[in-house]
Amino acid sequence: MGSGTLVDGVRRWFQRRTSSSSSSTSNSNSNFSSNSDSSDPNLNYPNLHKFDYVDNGGVSGDQLLSSDLRAQSSIAHKRKPLRKQTQLGEGGILEQLPEEEDDDLDYSALKLIKVPKRINHFRNPPPPLPSALMDSHKKGGLETEFFTEYGEASRYQVQEIIGKGSYGVVGSAVDTHTDEKVAIKKINDVFEHVSDATRILREIKLLRLLRHPDIVEIKHIMLPPSRREFRDIYVVFELMESDLHQVIKANDDLTPEHHQFFLYQLLRGLKYIHTANVFHRDLKPKNILANADCKLKICDFGLARVSFNDAPSAIFWTDYVATRWYRAPELCGSFFSKYTPAIDIWSIGCIFAEMLTGKPLFPGKNVVHQLDLMTDVLGTPSSESIARIRNEKARRYLSNMRRKQPVPLTQKFPNADPLALRLLQRLLAFDPKDRPTAEEALADPYFQGLANVDREPSTQPISKLEFEFERRKLTKDDVRELIYREILEYHPQMLQEYLRSGEQTSFMYPSGVDRFKRQFAHLEEHYGKGERSTPLQRQHASLPRERIPAPKDEAGQHNDLEGRNVATSLQSPPKSQGDGSENANGNEQNGQNKPNYSARSLLKSASISASKCIGVKPRKDLEEEPISETNDEAVDGVSHKMSALHT
Numbered sequence: 001m002g003s004g005t006l007v008d009g010v011r012r013w014f015q016r017r018t019s020s021s022s023s024s025t026s027n028s029n030s031n032f033s034s035n036s037d038s039s040d041p042n043l044n045y046p047n048l049h050k051f052d053y054v055d056n057g058g059v060s061g062d063q064l065l066s067s068d069l070r071a072q073s074s075i076a077h078k079r080k081p082l083r084k085q086t087q088l089g090e091g092g093i094l095e096q097l098p099e100e101e102d103d104d105l106d107y108s109a110l111k112l113i114k115v116p117k118r119i120n121h122f123r124n125p126p127p128p129l130p131s132a133l134m135d136s137h138k139k140g141g142l143e144t145e146f147f148t149e150y151g152e153a154s155r156y157q158v159q160e161i162i163g164k165g166s167y168g169v170v171g172s173a174v175d176t177h178t179d180e181k182v183a184i185k186k187i188n189d190v191f192e193h194v195s196d197a198t199r200i201l202r203e204i205k206l207l208r209l210l211r212h213p214d215i216v217e218i219k220h221i222m223l224p225p226s227r228r229e230f231r232d233i234y235v236v237f238e239l240m241e242s243d244l245h246q247v248i249k250a251n252d253d254l255t256p257e258h259h260q261f262f263l264y265q266l267l268r269g270l271k272y273i274h275t276a277n278v279f280h281r282d283l284k285p286k287n288i289l290a291n292a293d294c295k296l297k298i299c300d301f302g303l304a305r306v307s308f309n310d311a312p313s314a315i316f317w318t319d320y321v322a323t324r325w326y327r328a329p330e331l332c333g334s335f336f337s338k339y340t341p342a343i344d345i346w347s348i349g350c351i352f353a354e355m356l357t358g359k360p361l362f363p364g365k366n367v368v369h370q371l372d373l374m375t376d377v378l379g380t381p382s383s384e385s386i387a388r389i390r391n392e393k394a395r396r397y398l399s400n401m402r403r404k405q406p407v408p409l410t411q412k413f414p415n416a417d418p419l420a421l422r423l424l425q426r427l428l429a430f431d432p433k434d435r436p437t438a439e440e441a442l443a444d445p446y447f448q449g450l451a452n453v454d455r456e457p458s459t460q461p462i463s464k465l466e467f468e469f470e471r472r473k474l475t476k477d478d479v480r481e482l483i484y485r486e487i488l489e490y491h492p493q494m495l496q497e498y499l500r501s502g503e504q505t506s507f508m509y510p511s512g513v514d515r516f517k518r519q520f521a522h523l524e525e526h527y528g529k530g531e532r533s534t535p536l537q538r539q540h541a542s543l544p545r546e547r548i549p550a551p552k553d554e555a556g557q558h559n560d561l562e563g564r565n566v567a568t569s570l571q572s573p574p575k576s577q578g579d580g581s582e583n584a585n586g587n588e589q590n591g592q593n594k595p596n597y598s599a600r601s602l603l604k605s606a607s608i609s610a611s612k613c614i615g616v617k618p619r620k621d622l623e624e625e626p627i628s629e630t631n632d633e634a635v636d637g638v639s640h641k642m643s644a645l646h647t
């Protein structure tokens with residue numbers, strides 16, 4: 001087949017696809033010859049032809065197919081089985097939501113990316129599981145028929161430990177029913193702290209309700225043996241190969257097509273999340289799982305919140321914890337009184353910039369440094385934006401800052417697609433009201449030919465009833481019951497039983513969990529043998545600090561918690577830590593340009609708010625640790641006391 005024929009074929013196919021979708025998308029792309037918009041003087045790039053295969057200029061068919069055009073033309077619908085969803089309707093009645101078509105993109109023509117193993121799990125392969133740990137119960141029989149879920153005891157065969165987080169250990173396993181590989185997260189001692197248990201409840205609930213190809217899927221949750229006494233839970237996820245943090249580190253040859261597909265998926269997932277009225281609040285490369293075929297999935301909804309219009313934002317945000325580098329400016333010092341989904345858009349902008357260069361865009365060492373880095377690139381915000389800032393100290397800090405001109409993004413990212421940079425500029429608007437919504441971003445010219453609203457579903461806002469628990473103070477038993485109820489969503493027969501008998505059902509169910517426990521224990525025993533493997537501790541971020549004694553910093557090491565570092569810097573002369581965490585503006589070390597009062601007081605605010613976050617996390621990534629925020633009033637009040645102490 002000659003190249004012309006092939007090109008014509010591809011073009012015809014592509015035209016058919018887009019013409020069928022162009023009626024519903026604002027990105028209609030009728031002739032696939034979308035050249036760059038050179039009207040923007042900042043974006044004067046020579047190589048701006050996207051989709052200009054109308055004139056193939058003698059390019060061979062093979063070349064064409066291996067180029068970006070091939071990637072563009074290869075995005076096809078892939079149908080997967082429909083997923084069922086339920087949510088609590090008014091009056092607590094379980095409603096079956098309309099079945100959603102799981103419609104995904106096929107990226108098979110994109111160059112595979114390297115996905116290094118996240119952890120070198122075993123120097124030597126682990127010894128095989130002893131036969132006692134393998135499943136021995138016989139299938140069939142009355143018992144199995146009655147307890148359909150009983151079968152799950154033999155369903156998953158755990159293979160190896162693939163990751164550890166502060167909430168659990170993640171193992172890869174095979175679902176012997178489907179031969180599918182899955183990831184099983186074991187969360188131990190769920191109810192040790194109510195705040196942790198609530199976070200887990202929130203996450204599993206959200207992941208049940210947010211079903212989308214760009215969001216990690218919970219496939220199953222093992223039924224605990226006892227409704228009233230269980231302590232551990234096992235959550236079965238679809239298995240992903242790596243995460244975006246690792247992908248960015250391992251691939252210095254990501255192409256413009258990779259960047260575009262990655263951002264597209266993130267925005268598509270975010271559009272869905274935001275239409276459910278959910279804010280993720282902790283988007284960062286580590287919270288985006290990735291496969292070698294370029295599939296990305298948003299995960300870790302532990303900090304996410306559902307926004308109900310009547311919820312006062314002060315309460316809503318009191319336990320805010322997010323990773324500083326990806327944190328929107330309005331959260332660096334609690335600037336704006338009412339936060340919006342635009343905080344997630346900012347994070348996506350930071351992640352996108354990191355994909356383009358391989359390096360974090362704003363690796364701030366504390367909130368003030370974070371703001372300095374932002375304004376170094378974006379310039380000082382307009383006086384109108386500054387005027388909207390509610391926090392007085394933050395307003396003063398920014399108003400007193402020396403005027404900075406924005407750096408053209410073309411200068412900062414000289415090799416990037418100018419259309420990508422134009423979108424990036426929008427995502428990184430200092431003022432949240434100037435950032436596009438995810439939906440608007442998907443309609444940006446950057447995605448011309450790729451975006452298609454038919455593939456970018458919205459969803460219904462999540463029912464208030466599902467998150468009614470956020471409004472009351474829960475006891476351990478309350479959360480246990482709520483988590484149990486959530487687990488039953490994956491055990492329909494048990495759920496019916498539970499709904500019928502209500503409180504009465506408290507006998508022990510046959511469960512696969514005991515066998516699992518042993519399998520995990522065996523693998524964990526050999527996990528990271530010969531390597532330093534520090535168990536991670538949870539951060540009880542949302543507990544008021546007086547409820548738990550602050551842990552000692554035993555090794556004399558600083559916690560990563562920003563506030564601690566900052567507090568230290570206020571008491572003693574700055575010393576170089578290598579990570580510069582005590583050097584707010586990167587200029588205290590030589591004694592010049594000491595931060596002005598506003599910077600200090602902003603840092604103090606951060607230190608106070610961070611003091612709420614009392615868990616100790618081992619230093620995984622020195623600078624990129626979460627700190628907590630609290631509301632302005634609390635910050636100001638305690639900050640005032642602290643100022644009195646330190647001045």
Ligand SMILES: Nc1ncnc2c1ncn2[C@@H]1O[C@H](COP(=O)(O)OP(=O)(O)OP(=O)(O)O)[C@@H](O)[C@H]1O
Nearest residue numbers: 118163164165166167168170183237238239240243
């Ligand atoms: N579905 C999955 N497939 C593959 N790996 C996964 C999956 N889910 C989580 N992981 C990996 O397991 C590790 C721990 O998972 P995760 O971050 O969810 O735990 P966590 O306890 O919530 O962590 P954190 O400390 O970030 O709160 C991470 O490296 C993560 O990338």
